[in-house]
Amino acid sequence: MKIAQIAVALVAIASPLAVHAQAAPAAQGVKADEQILYKQVMTDKRAVFAQNLQLTDSESRAFWPVYDEYEGKLKKVNDQFLALVDDYAAKFGSITDADATAMLKKKMALEKQRDDLKQVYTKKVAKVLPPIKALRYAQVETRINNMIRNDVYSLIPIAQ
Amino acid sequence: MKHLKLAFAATALLAVAAPYAAQAQSAYDDQQQLIAQVQADKRAVVLQAMALDDAQMTAFTPLYDAYQADRKKLMERNVNLLNAYASNYDSMTDDAAKGLLKDWLKLQKDEDVLTEKYVKKFDKVLPTTKVLRFVQVENKLNTMLKLPGIQAIPLAK
Numbered sequence: 441m442k443i444a445q446i447a448v449a450l451v452a453i454a455s456p457l458a459v460h461a462q463a464a465p466a467a468q469g470v471k472a473d474e475q476i477l478y479k480q481v482m483t484d485k486r487a488v489f490a491q492n493l494q495l496t497d498s499e500s501r502a503f504w505p506v507y508d509e510y511e512g513k514l515k516k517v518n519d520q521f522l523a524l525v526d527d528y529a530a531k532f533g534s535i536t537d538a539d540a541t542a543m544l545k546k547k548m549a550l551e552k553q554r555d556d557l558k559q560v561y562t563k564k565v566a567k568v569l570p571p572i573k574a575l576r577y578a579q580v581e582t583r584i585n586n587m588i589r590n591d592v593y594s595l596i597p598i599a600q
Numbered sequence: 601m602k603h604l605k606l607a608f609a610a611t612a613l614l615a616v617a618a619p620y621a622a623q624a625q626s627a628y629d630d631q632q633q634l635i636a637q638v639q640a641d642k643r644a645v646v647l648q649a650m651a652l653d654d655a656q657m658t659a660f661t662p663l664y665d666a667y668q669a670d671r672k673k674l675m676e677r678n679v680n681l682l683n684a685y686a687s688n689y690d691s692m693t694d695d696a697a698k699g700l701l702k703d704w705l706k707l708q709k710d711e712d713v714l715t716e717k718y719v720k721k722f723d724k725v726l727p728t729t730k731v732l733r734f735v736q737v738e739n740k741l742n743t744m745l746k747l748p749g750i751q752a753i754p755l756a757k
Contacts, residue, residue: 537729540727540731540732544728544732547735548719548735551715552712552716555708558708559708570694571694572694572697572757574697575697576757579750583750586747586750589743590744593739594740598649599729599733
């Protein structure tokens with residue numbers, strides 16, 4: 441249920457970007473919408489973890505600060521990713537090799553930062569939760585991320 | 601159409617892999633056959649989506665095939681990991697969960713390293729707009745292929 445809500449919110453986030461590729465939007469308004477929707481998605485995501493991990497009080501006290509730190513760092517990377525998609529959308533149809541080089545470099549760097557954060561924080565979670573709950577955390581995180589990515593990728597047009 | 605076929609093959613791959621760990625040889629043969637089918641379908645989609653000219657295709661194809669061969673090893677590791685998860689699922693111990701998480705994180709890391717390595721190789725033989733296109737197509741396909749399996753696997757208990 442919550443996961444479905446996340447998907448809907450993410451589609452809503454990505455939609456202005458996809459439209460952006462075809463028509464020039466009011467950029468500031470789109471960015472504000474992105475931020476509001478992003479916040480909603482993060483709130484829903486937190487609820488999904490709360491529901492699926494079923495933490496005891498002491499596990500909660502240990503887990504949530506690590507989770508919030510992870511999400512805080514992830515947001516900075518995701519903000520840069522959204523900016524990159526905006527840039528891609530603005531140039532779509534007339535992307536030069538120089539543009540593509542810069543975008544590819546940025547995209548690969550952001551992917552690496554995301555992957556590194558996931559590795560580091562999954563290990564941190566594994567230090568503060570029992571192993572089976574840590575495994576469950578990694579499964580839920582993977583489900584949510586894959587679903588979000590699937591929606592976002594399906595809305596971004598392929599480079600020409 | 602092709603996309604549906606790919607998604608089905610991925611689901612089938614995972615469905616076959618998990619429940620039949622005990623029938624080792626038969627399951628292994630099925631896995632190999634399904635991995636080969638998924639990869640063949642994926643190759644056809646990628647080659648079409650890349651829209652390369654003849655010279656680009658000549659440069660790209662051998663590298664892509666080497667990339668696919670390396671990815672196949674990772675897919676096999678993923679299937680083995682799923683089998684181990686399925687075997688432990690009903691009586692998961694802390695040690696088993698620790699081992700599975702460690703192996704899964706290593707697999708994720710190796711997937712990321714492989715993609716980075718080949719993006720650099722592709723960038724040496726193709727215009728960067730085409731490499732950007734490859735990354736987009738590859739991301740879309742891999743995410744789509746993984747999604748049914750990830751959703752079908754029950755969470756650890």
